[in-house]
Amino acid sequence: MKSMTGYGKGQARVGGLALTAEIKTVNHRFGDINIKAPRFLLSFDNEIKKRVGERLRRGKIDVYISQEVSESLTTVPVLNRPLAESYMDLFRKMEAWFDLRDGVPLSLLAQQRDVILMQEAAPDPEGSSQCLFAALDQALAEVERMRAVEGQATREDMETRLRLVEQLLEQIKERAPLVVEEWRQKLHQRLERLSGELEVDPQRVAQEVALFADRCDISEEVARFASHLNQFRDLLGKDEPVGRQLDFLAQELNRETNTMGSKSNDAELTRMVVQVKAELEKIREQVQNVE
Known part of the structure; x- marks a missing residue:
């Protein structure tokens, strides 16, 4: 996993030509490459974009090429x-x-x-090409190292938060079935207190309990949530850009959590769901910086 944030610098000298390449990358939904270079290097723009795009797949990527003053230049x-x-x-x-x-x-x-x-004197094209791409490759290698280090830190943080979310999900799965039973017991207790004042229809009570259970049932949401979590973990281990896929799954996880919260009729269950939402928000913030 790689971050989309990074910086790299490379320098090269061929004959009397000395060039410095600097690359700065930040978050972006797609791959956006911008180049600023001396006029005599304009013919290399397409090759620069191709070489950068092959190694940096996503992010706003600014490439700066500058020419150093050299006494050997005639x-x-x-x-x-x-x-x-x-x-x-x-x-x-x-x-x-x-x-x-x-x-x-x-x-x-x-x-x-x-x-x-x-x-x-205008540098010869062959010398310009050698010097340019030597400097550019150095800068790219440095950017990739930085993005890899930050990507690893991001992955470790997300894995820590995923473990906490999984623990909360297990607690939710344990708590959810108890909510209906506790509500049924409370209903019977209230009806017993009122038994002298009105006639209780056991069939109607059973219907009310069944309706309440249906409104509170989050088993489907929990199952989908668990499936999304497994997919999320699988993507974390892939050696390729997965940022967009992770962002989609983070949205789906958040959607399932919102549905669980809307169905919750229990203070303890609501507290767990709120904790899950808080962790998912932090995970999604981290996903925004993943290539």
Whole structure:
């Protein structure tokens, strides 16, 4: 089991190119990958998403690629041709206006501001690819380690709470049949006190007890609840993303608990159901962070 929260950082250097990859992940219903990288790496966006998506299946995933300043990176002069042509057009007009015959020297054109620009030499695609994915793989490995550690802690917490829920379920199963019997005894006691004032119909009393038993019957809810718990436990042991399935089962467990609570006509049974709901809410909070 893995958490959806994590952070990883990787660095790599190939030739004169040095890149740093940082990955930050938080909870999200689906897999949402966002990339911020230098312009010369834009062509690698699809490959980055594919590589990240294969290893991080769910979560909001932000990938940051930054280029480090390196003295070994070379700069090259680049001609700003549109600006140079504008200067040459102006110089020729000036020659005509002032009747000049010496021509326009290259040195004059080169001295004009922004005619020649200095730019970093673009890294070669192969070197860029090696450097990028070396840094990215390091960051991914670190994120996965962090998500695995947090996932294990989350699993242990849920297992502890599941054991408590199972204990409460056993108490509910023991208590539920007693509720009808206790209500029947109390009904007979009240009727005995009133026996001198009215005539008691045993058949009508039996019908009332049967109706009460039907309204309070939670055996089906308990059986479904136990089945959902077993499925939940099975998913905890799987070596694959199970967050969505766990979330669905947590909702189903909560639904069965609500039905038990609505049928409860006993203070002690209601107290147990409320405890179960409290633990299920904590479990569901943890499930929201499971990949």
